[in-house]
Amino acid sequence: MTTEIILILIAVIVAPLLGGLISGIDRKLTAWFQSRQGPPITQGFFDVAKLFGKEKMAANPWIIFCAWVYLVAAALSVVLFFLQSDLLLIFFVQAIGAVFMVIGAMSVPSPYSQVGAQRELIQILTYEPLLILVFVSIYLATGSFQIDQIMQVEQPLLFKLPLMFIVLGYALTIKLRKSPFDFSTSHHGHQELVKGVLTEYSGPFLGLVEVAHWYETILVLGLCALFWSTNILAMIALLVVTYLAEIIIDNTMARMTWRWMLKYVWSVGLALSFVNLIWLYAKV
Amino acid sequence: MLKSFIKKSRVKSPWIMHFDCGSCNGCDIETLACLTPVYDIERFGIVNVGNPKHADILLVTGTVNHRNKKVLKNLYDQMPEPKAVIAIGACGTSGGVFREAYNVVGGVDKVIPVDVYVPGCPAKPEAIIDGVVLGLQKFAEKVEG
Numbered sequence: 571m572t573t574e575i576i577l578i579l580i581a582v583i584v585a586p587l588l589g590g591l592i593s594g595i596d597r598k599l600t601a602w603f604q605s606r607q608g609p610p611i612t613q614g615f616f617d618v619a620k621l622f623g624k625e626k627m628a629a630n631p632w633i634i635f636c637a638w639v640y641l642v643a644a645a646l647s648v649v650l651f652f653l654q655s656d657l658l659l660i661f662f663v664q665a666i667g668a669v670f671m672v673i674g675a676m677s678v679p680s681p682y683s684q685v686g687a688q689r690e691l692i693q694i695l696t697y698e699p700l701l702i703l704v705f706v707s708i709y710l711a712t713g714s715f716q717i718d719q720i721m722q723v724e725q726p727l728l729f730k731l732p733l734m735f736i737v738l739g740y741a742l743t744i745k746l747r748k749s750p751f752d753f754s755t756s757h758h759g760h761q762e763l764v765k766g767v768l769t770e771y772s773g774p775f776l777g778l779v780e781v782a783h784w785y786e787t788i789l790v791l792g793l794c795a796l797f798w799s800t801n802i803l804a805m806i807a808l809l810v811v812t813y814l815a816e817i818i819i820d821n822t823m824a825r826m827t828w829r830w831m832l833k834y835v836w837s838v839g840l841a842l843s844f845v846n847l848i849w850l851y852a853k854v
Numbered sequence: 855m856l857k858s859f860i861k862k863s864r865v866k867s868p869w870i871m872h873f874d875c876g877s878c879n880g881c882d883i884e885t886l887a888c889l890t891p892v893y894d895i896e897r898f899g900i901v902n903v904g905n906p907k908h909a910d911i912l913l914v915t916g917t918v919n920h921r922n923k924k925v926l927k928n929l930y931d932q933m934p935e936p937k938a939v940i941a942i943g944a945c946g947t948s949g950g951v952f953r954e955a956y957n958v959v960g961g962v963d964k965v966i967p968v969d970v971y972v973p974g975c976p977a978k979p980e981a982i983i984d985g986v987v988l989g990l991q992k993f994a995e996k997v998e999g
Contacts, residue, residue: 597896606894613899619863620910625934627907764904772907773934 574653581652582645589784590614592791596817603821614780621777629678629770636674637775637782643667644785651792654718657705661698664789667782668694675767686766690754692828697741700839704741707734707847708796717796726798728808730853733846735797737839739812742790744835748820751831864910864936865990867899871909873929875962877916880976881943885913887979895983906932911989912966913982917945917952918959930966938969938993940985947971969993 594611601608628634647664650656672694675687705715711730712720720727728735744751755766763769771779791809798808826834874882888895889902903909906929918926930939941962944950949960962968969992972985 601894601896604891606891607897608894609896609899613867616863616866616899619860620867623860623864624910624936627932627934765908768908769905770907776908 577652578649581649585648585652585788586645586781586784589787590618592787592813593784596813599814599817600821603817614784618777618780621780622774624773626774627772628775629680632677633674633770634775636670636677637771637778639670640667640674641778641782641785643670644782644789648785648789648792651717651789654716654721657708657715657717657720660789661701661705664786665694665698667786671767671779675770678770680769682764682766682769686754686763686769689763689828690767692832693744693751693754696832696835697744700737700835700843701741703839703843704731704734704738704793707731707843707850710847711850720796721799724800726800726804728797730850731797731846733842733849735794737842737846738793738797739815740835740839742794742812743816743819744831745786745790746816748816750819750823750826751835752820753825753828753831756825861994865994867901868910868986868990868993869901869903869908870911870913870986871903871906871929871933872913872915873926875914875916875918875922875926875946877943877945881915881946881974884976884979885915885942885982888982893979893983895986900986906930907934909933910937910993911986912937912939913942913986914939914946914962914968915942917949917955918962918965919957920959921957923959923965926962926965936993936996938989938996939966940970940972940982940989941968942972942974942982942985943977944973944975947973950975969996 591611591614593614594609597613598608598611643663643666647660647667650660650663668690672687672690675683675690678684708720708727708731709715711727712723714720747755749756753763753766755768756763768776768779791813794812795805795809798805872882872885886902887893906912910933912930912933914926930937939962941947945952945961947961947963947968949955949958952958953960959965970985970989972981974981977985
């Protein structure tokens with residue numbers, strides 16, 4: 571019981587701090603790629619603290635409610651992950667957060683927000699089936715959706731599901747809103763969408779969304795960590811390499827259209843999944 | 855402790871919004887040059903946002919005329935407090951050589967309160983960065999006062 575409470579506390583407090591640091595490292599590395607100096611790695615915390623100190627302006631009460639639901643859903647999914655709960659339950663809880671984000675953006679008449687919401691829906695439509703396929707293939711390889719049982723495998727999952735890790739990489743890139751899939755909102759707010767789904771969020775509510783995004787970063791990296799759960803050093807190395815690859819892709823790719831994303835990610839994702847699953851069965 | 859951290863963060867994370875009231879593009883190019891690797895204002899936590907609802911500092915270039923004064927006022931009103939306004943270039947501060955023209959209202963301060971004036975035609979990127987730093991000091995005083 572006490573270990574569970576400690577795990578919950580770690581998930582609620584340490585996870586967003588780690589997520590904020592990762593976002594700072596991301597910005598620093600991006601600046602380095604562009605031969606700039608870049609902001610300090612603690613910049614994310616300054617940004618959020620400043621946002622919490624700003625005037626509360628909201629177009630309607632839905633925006634406030636949706637920002638809170640997004641935050642609670644993201645935090646709860648990380649808590650469930652740390653408690654080694656069911657993968658499907660975690661999937662549904664994080665999906666609720668994603669959907670409320672869209673509802674919040676749709677509750678205001680701003681055209682930027684509306685277009686951002688539509689694009690966010692298409693993004694959700696693209697990555698959720700792939701995420702489900704990743705979870706199902708983990709089930710097929712280990713015989714369980716429970717994280718504590720998945721962690722007991724002797725051989726790293728990566729050896730059995732190498733292609734599924736790439737599929738998870740696609741879902742990760744979309745979920746982290748990185749190029750070439752960053753079309754519902756981008757890091758560069760002055761682009762054509764003026765921040766898309768986040769257009770109408772301002773001040774403290776934008777801060778809530780930002781903290782929720784840190785939770786989600788940790789959740790998705792946690793899912794990647796499941797692929798090498800046998801050795802802690804190898805797990806960290808895998809996460810570092812995966813996130814570095816994300817940053818490089820973000821910096822080298824231009825933004826594409828939603829049609830391209832849907833066609834490309836679904837065809838490649840489904841093909842990789844089928845090949846991997848057939849290979850898994852052929853070996854068994 | 856939390857309050858002092860928030861106060862400190864305000865100065866460390868100023869998000870700027872840039873609005874052009876019909877400038878000749880000289881000051882705009884110099885403003886955008888601040889974002890390039892040469893000046894790299896992102897190292898001070900400054901981000902160029904396109905949305906008044908996310909912005910802390912409004913950079914205005916060009917002469918204000920009767921058509922765009924409403925837009926300027928609207929953008930200013932949409933920014934949540936605390937906020938600061940910086941008028942850039944001769945046109946932004948006073949109307950510059952166009953101040954006598956029939957369609958020109960004058961400087962930015964005729965429409966919204968201005969905290970810092972950055973002179974020059976066009977204003978140099980160094981002067982704009984100086985202006986933003988001065989704006990941040992005023993911004994901190996305003997919050998405390």
